[in-house]
Amino acid sequence: MRQQQGSKDLQKLYDEDPTSAARLDYQLREQNRQIEDMKSKAQEAYRKQYDEYLETQKSLAAAKIPEYSDPNKADQFKTNMRTTLRGYGFSDPEIGNLADHRFLMVIKDAMSYKSIKDKKPIAQKKVANAPKVVKAGVAKSSPSSGREQIRNKISRLKKTGHLREAQDAIRDMINLKSQQKR
Secondary structure, three states: HHHHHHHHHHHHHHHOOOHHHHHHHHOOOOOOOOHHHHHHHHHHHHHHHHHHHHHHHHHHHHHHOHHHOOOHHHHHHHHHHHHHHHHOOOOHHHHHHOOOOHHHHHHHHHHHHHHHHHHHHHHHHHHHHOOOOOOOOOOOHHHHHHHHHEEEEEEHHHOOOOOHHHHHHHHHHHHHHHHOOO
C-alpha cells in the first residue's frame, strides 16, 4: 500500500519536477541497494557463525561419542540414530536440523536403552527355563519331618493342655505309621 502511494507520489513529482524526482528515485534505489547489501552481509555472517558452531559441535560429538568419531562405525551409528528417531516420529528435515552434540548423546543413550530393553526378554526366558537349584547336604526325609511335627505338637500339648492339641498329635502319629507301612 505504501509502495503504491509512494509510486503515485513519485509519478506526480516526475510530472511536476523531473530533476527532483530523478534525484529522489536515485536516493531510494541507493537506499534499497544498501539495505540489500546489509541483508546479504548479515546472512553471510550468520552462515559463517553457524558453520563455526557446527564444527564445534562435531568436534565435541567426536570427543564424547566414540562411535561418531570412528570412521568404521560412524555410518552405522548415523543409520541407527536416524532409524531410532524415525521410530519416535521425527521427520528427515527435523533429524537433519539436529546440530547440538548433547542431542546426539541423548539419542545414543536412547539407542543403548532400547537395545538392552529388546534383549531383556531373552534373558528372562533363560531364567524361566533354568533347572531348580538344589542345596548341598542331606535331604530331609518325610518321616523325620513328620516326627518333628509330632514332637512340636506334643510340646504344645504340654504347654496348653488342650484336648484339641492331643487329638492332632495322635492323628499325626497314626498317619505317620500308615505312611511308613506303604
